[in-house]
Amino acid sequence: MTLAELSRRMDVSVVNLSVLKNNRGRAIRFTTLTRLCEELQCSPGDLFELQPK
Numbered sequence: 001m002t003l004a005e006l007s008r009r010m011d012v013s014v015v016n017l018s019v020l021k022n023n024r025g026r027a028i029r030f031t032t033l034t035r036l037c038e039e040l041q042c043s044p045g046d047l048f049e050l051q052p053k
Contacts, residue, residue: 003017003021006036006040010035012032012035016032
């Protein structure tokens with residue numbers, strides 16, 4: 001699925017999704033995270049991983 005398609009399905013801008021995809025995001029709204037997980041049929045733990053400092 002392209003970012004454009006995901007953006008359309010989620011009603012979130014392509015720019016915002018691109019920021020998340022490229023690890024440039026500093027925060028994410030719970031509503032965005034929920035919609036993302038619903039569209040990708042996953043849980044938040046599937047999307048994020050902790051990295052040591």
